[in-house]
Amino acid sequence: MTTAGAVALGAMLLVAVASAVIGAIGVRVTRSTSDFLVASRSVGPAANAGAISGEYLSAASFLGVAGLILRDGVDALWYPVGFTAGYLALVLFVAAPLRRSGAYTVPDFAEARLASPLLRGVCTGFVLLIGWLYVLPQLQGAGLTVTVITGGLLPAWTGVLAAGVVVVASVALGGMRSITFVQAFQYWLKLTAVALPALVTVVYFLGDAREFDRPAPPQFPSAASVDVRTDVLLDVRVPTDLVATGRIDGIDVRDAGLRWEPGLHSAEAGSRLGFTEGSSVPVVAGTPAADDAWLTPFPEGRENGLLSTYSLIIALFLGTMGLPHVLVRFYTNPDGRTARRSAVVVLALLGGFYITVTVLGALSRLYTPQLLVNGDTDAAVLLLPTAVLGVGWAGVAIGALVAAGAWAAFLSTSSGLIVSVAGVLSTDVFRRGRVRDFRFAAVLAGLVPLVLALGLGRLDFSEAVALVFAVAASTFCPLLVLGIWWRGLTDRGAVVGLLVGGVLSAGAVTVSLLGVGGDGALGVLLYRPAVVSVPAAFATMVVVSLLTRDRRPADVDQILLRLHAPERLGLSRDRLADRERRTLR
């Protein structure tokens, strides 16, 4: 292993240990179930804002956004913008009323609002589905990081396993109270881990004579050897000389000097391609090849770009409010007013972070273009520091910082998700609500995605995350928005709407991942279903509710009043306190 790799591994270990220590200190002040689950709602707005941001900035944000910018250019800006804007939708529509509902999970909210055990069960199912699907890319990201920083020495599964074990252990031992402090710590670590390399790279770039906007593909800044890990089809624009080993264009070669003429060329998994300094970079077919196309929205070869982008925006904008770990975090605010205040701080923190990773992604096109060849663009942030600074002490130190930040990203988002999934498991599936059950639930909550992550092939973060957001936007978004703002919602309407939205969105993406659909409008809709599935879920909920009008709860006015009246009226109710009172009796 290289020195850089060893130092980075050490930094990751340090993050894991630091998280565990902060968590353990938090444990001493954890006493009851409500301490455990929602930190007894006594966390200050600033610490809470840090924790919300820390939890929200996942592997997709830390590694994925820069990778997407590197590959797709301006079009990928929608991911960071959508991730940020999703928060706005959450704040405007659901944050304060949900906080006042006194429920602390979506199934709790559904039951408080519509008093239906069936609906509660369906919601529980979707919390588990969304939570597990979202932990999956986090764990796989941990695997990717370990492989990249050790130069392929450690296989991906070691990272997956390590991340899984650390997360489950810290959740099972600490609960949310300690997690809050861990999350806040991890936000600042993540921001530093992208801000420092961004600053260094920008300074380096300003002293460099190179620019982005050329009508030609990027060039290798130095000689590069690229390992192809999955089969790729490459788009070559300029005649390119290379030395290749492996199965290239259908022919087995070994250390052969080749000249690729403009057109499409294939390289199978296991090939190694060597390029000289200054030669043009072939890119994976279907992504913008020339730099000026990369800087322009919807470059050639992107038909249906409008449809796919609209669908993505809808999924990200409306899906954030349906993510279980994001929702539960708002309950840790003492009241709706502080929930609002922490949301503003969160938006500033998120905006700052996303602009920084966007800059990193753009600059990685100049300094780590070899990732465009094998499609491993998610590794851009990890490789940029040593690509710019070399393997001197500065490059090694910043590289280690970035690896630590990436590790923090997996740990924080996964722990938030595992807390939420375990909370739902312990209250809805085991139904006893004792701390020991929560620990067992945490182990189970972590085990399922761990097995999936080890068993399934890796998806791009963008694909995996867009899928989760589409499902959340098609299920919990209509339930929450209609439940909070429309008195006509009934339990039947909610159940049918959830199922229609869930089956349409999850089904479409599954079919699309199996390779059905092609490049036309249908293929885009299968891959990005939100533009259809979200309106369908809303419409179903409204229509079925109107048809079953007699099932409106008798106390709907009281409930809506409680959701919208300020809490100082004493009308909102703490369901957790209720639960504890009952346990004591």
Added chain:
Amino acid sequence: MSMTGERSTRTVYEEVQDSAEFAQLRSRLRRFVFPMSAAFLVWYLAYVLLASYARDFMAVKLFGNINVGLVIGLLQFVTTFAITTIYVRYANKHLDPAAERLRRRVEES
């Protein structure tokens, strides 16, 4: 979960529910939240529309590598933050005082 505890206090609920202050509070909230979200979504979707149909405009160079499309794209972050700030200001200025009046009224009764 038993609901009987709340039902016995129904008179307070009814009174608040029927009060002009509460109606005002709710309409203020609605009148802000829904138009704001609509405006925000339109601004988003319009950008994408511009990006696909007004490509020459988006490609206009402002300085160095920076074109109009990039600037408007980054402005999306700025507007997201601006809208949140406006909302919190609005809530502090218009929603919280209304809530406070409502609270006083309930306590006096």
